[in-house]
Amino acid sequence: MFDFDATLPLMAVQFLLLVVVLNAVFYKPLTKAIEDRNDYIRRNQVEAQERLSKAENLAKQYEDELADTRRQSQALIAAAQADAQKVVATKIAEAQEQARLQREQAQRELDQQKQEAMSALEREVDSLSHQILGKLLGSQV
Amino acid sequence: MLSFPATPILPLASLEVGHHFYWQIGNLKVHGQVFLVSWFVIALLVLASVLATRNIQRIPSGIQNLMEYALDFVRELAKNQLGEKEFRPWVPFIGTLFLFIFVSNWSGALIPWKLIKLPEGELAAPTNDINTTVALALLVSLAYFYAGFRKKGLGYFAKYVQPTPVLLPIAILEDFTKPLSLSFRLFGNILADELVVAVLVLLVPLFVPLPVMLLGLFTSAIQALVFATLAGAYIHEALEGHGEEEHH
Numbered sequence: 001m002f003d004f005d006a007t008l009p010l011m012a013v014q015f016l017l018l019v020v021v022l023n024a025v026f027y028k029p030l031t032k033a034i035e036d037r038n039d040y041i042r043r044n045q046v047e048a049q050e051r052l053s054k055a056e057n058l059a060k061q062y063e064d065e066l067a068d069t070r071r072q073s074q075a076l077i078a079a080a081q082a083d084a085q086k087v088v089a090t091k092i093a094e095a096q097e098q099a100r101l102q103r104e105q106a107q108r109e110l111d112q113q114k115q116e117a118m119s120a121l122e123r124e125v126d127s128l129s130h131q132i133l134g135k136l137l138g139s140q141v
Numbered sequence: 142m143l144s145f146p147a148t149p150i151l152p153l154a155s156l157e158v159g160h161h162f163y164w165q166i167g168n169l170k171v172h173g174q175v176f177l178v179s180w181f182v183i184a185l186l187v188l189a190s191v192l193a194t195r196n197i198q199r200i201p202s203g204i205q206n207l208m209e210y211a212l213d214f215v216r217e218l219a220k221n222q223l224g225e226k227e228f229r230p231w232v233p234f235i236g237t238l239f240l241f242i243f244v245s246n247w248s249g250a251l252i253p254w255k256l257i258k259l260p261e262g263e264l265a266a267p268t269n270d271i272n273t274t275v276a277l278a279l280l281v282s283l284a285y286f287y288a289g290f291r292k293k294g295l296g297y298f299a300k301y302v303q304p305t306p307v308l309l310p311i312a313i314l315e316d317f318t319k320p321l322s323l324s325f326r327l328f329g330n331i332l333a334d335e336l337v338v339a340v341l342v343l344l345v346p347l348f349v350p351l352p353v354m355l356l357g358l359f360t361s362a363i364q365a366l367v368f369a370t371l372a373g374a375y376i377h378e379a380l381e382g383h384g385e386e387e388h389h
């Protein structure tokens with residue numbers, strides 16, 4: 001059972017040869033393959049993370065812009081409404097002014113015509129009263 | 142030495158320990174059956190590696206997946222023992238120790254080598270021959286001496302008297318007990334496992350040995366793991382030294 005012979009050194013040499021051969025055909029290429037794959041995955045992951053953060057930045061930027069624009073548009077609407085309000089107010093004031101002027105003019109014309117009519121009436125009343133007087137008193141006048 | 146020749150009544154199973162299929166090379170004798178199976182194991186490993194790395198894909202599939210799993214496993218093993226900083230150059234050695242012992246053990250347990258008749262002895266796991274395990278254990282010793290000398294030069298000897306010179310004999314003894322325990326643990330476990338299975342098969346040829354065979358598969362895998370882990374631990378110890386390095 002314990003007979004040592006040339007098997008021992010030959011086995012050792014053979015084993016060392018196996019180590020060398022396996023190092024060439026197994027350990028080196030597969031280690032390289034695994035490390036390459038790890039590199040590839042790490043690189044891809046880093047890239048993907050960069051892209052993700054870029055996309056998030058872009059989204060944030062767009063949202064900011066959107067909010068800005070919305071605020072601007074609201075301000076614009078408010079300004080336009082204020083403008084319109086002002087225009088409406090002045091227009092109303094103008095129209096009221098005009099209406100007042102027209103009314104006053106009409107009033108004046110009315111007054112004048114009334115006066116004219118009154119004086120005409122007076123004149124007529126005078127002449128009529130003269131005539132009546134003449135008729136009543138005859139030639140005494 | 143020990144041998145239980147097959148009884149003619151039970152031709153199904155027999156135990157042969159200490160019978161070897163000798164090859165004569167020059168004036169050297171080698172155990173042919175050990176080399177035959179170890180060549181089979183080596184061929185299997187190299188073939189699987191070549192198939193796995195012939196056409197490397199970014200998304201692995203099939204045999205590449207399997208071998209990547211194996212590589213990951215031995216890398217983790219080496220990393221756990223040697224630490225993140227030092228483990229890389231030792232992965233091939235420790236990994237090959239694990240793969241070679243593991244495939245040897247399982248080939249001994251799973252492949253019906255009995256079907257191939259040899260003139261003498263029988264085919265079995267190469268790790269049930271003491272020569273193989275001692276060869277591997279001595280390589281581990283050389284590896285940790287090499288690691289220590291390469292890291293610290295002659296300062297490596299400082300670790301023998303590091304905590305106190307009183308322990309010098311024990312520290313020296315350790316260098317002998319390490320390969321001894323490594324080799325005998327592996328040898329004993331694998332041989333014992335095969336013997337238990339063989340004895341059970343001798344007694345009850347059907348079904349009853351199956352649980353023991355499963356246990357044998359488990360033990361074989363554990364022994365490969367233990368051997369590789371201890372090799373890593375010894376190398377780590379040589380790299381770290383005893384006291385003077387910063388301990389994290």
